[in-house]
Amino acid sequence: MGAEQIRRWESGALAHAVSDPFGQGPLPWLRGSENYFDDTGQMVPWYADEILARGGGGGPRTADDVKRQIKGFASTGAVAPGESIDFHITVDPPQQFLVDVYRIGHYGGDGAAKITTSPRLSGIVQPAPLTADRTVSCHHWWQSWRLQVPTYWSIGAYVAVLTTADGYRSHIPFTVRDSHPADLLLVLPDVTWQAYNLYPEDGRTGASLYHAWDEEGRLLGEEDAAVTVSFDRPYAGAGLPLHVGHAYDFIRWAERYGYDLAYAETRDLHAGRVDPSRYRGLVFPGHDEYWSAPMRRTAELARDQGTSLVFLSANTMYWQVELGPSPSGVPDRLLTCRKRRGPGRPALWREVDRPEQRLLGIQYAGRVPEPHPMVVRNAEHWLWEATGAGDGDELPGMVAGEADRYFPRTALPEHQGRILLAHSPYQDGDGAVRHQETSLYRAPSGAWVFASGTFAWSPALDRPGHVDARVQRATANLLDRICKRD
Template sequence: MGAEQIRRWESGALAHAVTDPFGQGPLPWLRGSEHYVDATGQVVPWYAEPDRDRGARGPRTADDVHRQIKGFAASGAVAPGQAIDFHITVDPPQQFSVDIYRIGHYAGAGAFKIITSPRLAGIVQPAPLAADRTVSCHHWWLSWRLQVPSHWAVGAHVAVLTTADGYRSHIPFTVRDDRPADLLLVLPDITWQAYNLYPEDGRTGASFYHAWDDNGRLLGERDAAVTVSFDRPYAGAGLPLHVGHAYDFIRWAERYGYDIAYADARDLHAGRVDATRYRGLVFPGHDEYWSVPMRRTVESARDQGTSLVFLSANSLYWQVELGPSPSGVPDRLLSCRKRRGPGKASLWREIDRAEQQLLGIQYAGQVPEPHPLVVRNAEHWLWEATGAGEGDELTGLVAGEADRYFPRTALPEHRRRILLAHSPYRDGSGALRHQETSLYRAPSGALVFASGTFAWSPALDRPGHVDSRIQRATANLLDRICKRD
């Protein structure tokens, strides 16, 4: 099957629907900012894919086959006062512009437009380079350099790329600083890249999960990449598969005024942030891939009194290594052996450092259909004022993937430990399994919370998934970490 004939259900993005039932959503963080009228007179948001047969007006999503507009940032997180370089391809060549948004609550809008670039000249960049399933665009020319003003607020940002003829794509990036704050939000850019199948063209793209054969069929992990590059766009619309989980938490947390600093996972890896300066580290979304320095940094912070909050499931599962790009830029290549070839195992639990030794629980498996989260130990302060009682079922709150306590696996050192949910569900084979939510206090006094489900962050601020009991439980946790009254 040629690239032009790829059907949507054969795409790599949709192949992950079972592990992330929430997906990106309809980009609700930009809802209402701009509208267009379709051929029937109905108002449609700009991010909606128009029905071209009906002549709808408005931006259309770029794709990896035609590469109408695609791009990536040439660095990780940047601090105010630093510059970030964008490498962008435009086909056919034409002018384009870049709108920079910051993710936040913003009275329900979900994001705020900070600046718009001048009209820029777009060119067709060279085809991506591929070697042994590793795809890189490090040879693309610089398209636009953004000098981040010193007065910009730190946070999660998105560059929205728009061509003159109305195609759009996205580039996520982070603005960080090293000021003290109550909480440090760690965006899982390493895991985002592990899932990135760019280019999703039926020929070249590869992630740690998929690649294509010569007939355009999607292959599985055994034939996937061992090394992937940060020097390439994200597939499809240009946003990572699991980005919505982080944005859900950000919107909710900024609405309620939590004092948050921001960083990427690669900042923890490279030691660019001092994790001990914060009362708590928050891992808001799917955070499956960790390097040795990341884990060492986080464990050290916990042992010095910094609390840890894991709001998703399947965290700290695969061990990865980071290396320089061909041009020598640090931390631009990400490697994970998985189950291919000789060498040491890449699962943390297979090298006698199971994730439960940090999280208190660990990955148990996929949850094909959403199930209720069943409350346990409802008298605990986490459930205080939530209205949740012992044995109450919170509908749909066990979904995507689930963690649980493994009795034969070592626990971390702790003063006190409690399981706050015990939820039965059926796996893909129909077998009965269970999910658990964990909280323990380390000898240092640090709290370590693990939700054990993909559905926790979406319950904070995702339209159609909000649960006020989860909102209050999360506030109870963060307030105690931040020592609020």
């Protein structure tokens, strides 16, 4: 597609697409059983809008950030059963709308279940977003609907699906968490989600930690991007974070096989709401690039006290960030990452002499322009047991998006045993041959720390077109050992 064909508000999503070949991820409640093709002959993924994909105009259409047909955000990220969550929603033109609340899960292959529907609500056009030094905030929007979460609701990852009377749709993700003990705590990477959020993708005011716009509506790069972004705004485009599908892939697979999951977000780690001793393992299912110092302290404490850590993506814990209150004083609503700009210490963890490898066992090596096979190493190890994989076997497309590797000159964590389970050549953007690696080590506490070193691991668990039975079995071997299942 040539640049002249791209509408301005689409170019932000286009710019990010290079870092995640798996896109925004499935919208399971729109799932169709067949493939659809658009008018250019390109296949439309199964999670796109079916009616639009067929060329019809009678069904829901995705709202955008220019006309803002319907857009919204939640007042908080994660809530417990019995608590409430407020939604702030703009509707243009003003009209009635509904909110359908879905919970992500296996649900017999459906991928999600509708839990409740709001009453008919009256929509208003909210004020324009406020901007200051590239920071965009909608904290001044009026409350549109308060959802009182019943005490009997299951904890989990939820999506509020907003639909106007004239058929436009948008989404708001949120989490229902609990502090009860469980085998595994799933940590949703909401801090990284917000770092990538370019709302509004309008060719004028939107900004993320990666991009902003100039006066001509052209997309600017990192040196001109925001330093601080706000959680008090919708997500760009369809209203779902760019990398959200990785987490949903893991959730559908894990719930299908009955793993005992609790749920939290990375801001819960940051705020001290997570007691790692309640869990056998913490699972980080998606792209989890932005970490505050308290988040890292909690993860290190978990490992040192015997709670295992499972990192299912690449480029984890790369940038160091700070979280601050909103203008009205609500904690952890502003995310700041100075990157290499302005005063203060460097923002890369490895530049403050705390490289990621000291926790993960490997660390970020670079982007993978085209998917490559993952090459199995040490196939006799229990992780590969009953997968049928042998040394040197290739798992197609399993090195994708971004890749990690072991850095020999960088200190390793203390360990009782350590092994690399994949060693995979790929070509970087300059055509040079690099290597991806997958790591597992055992801490002195007995905790296991696994790092997949690739974006493709979670999609291989349950993403149509990406499933790999060997990766599914290897993941089960890992989690079963952590959960001490016989």
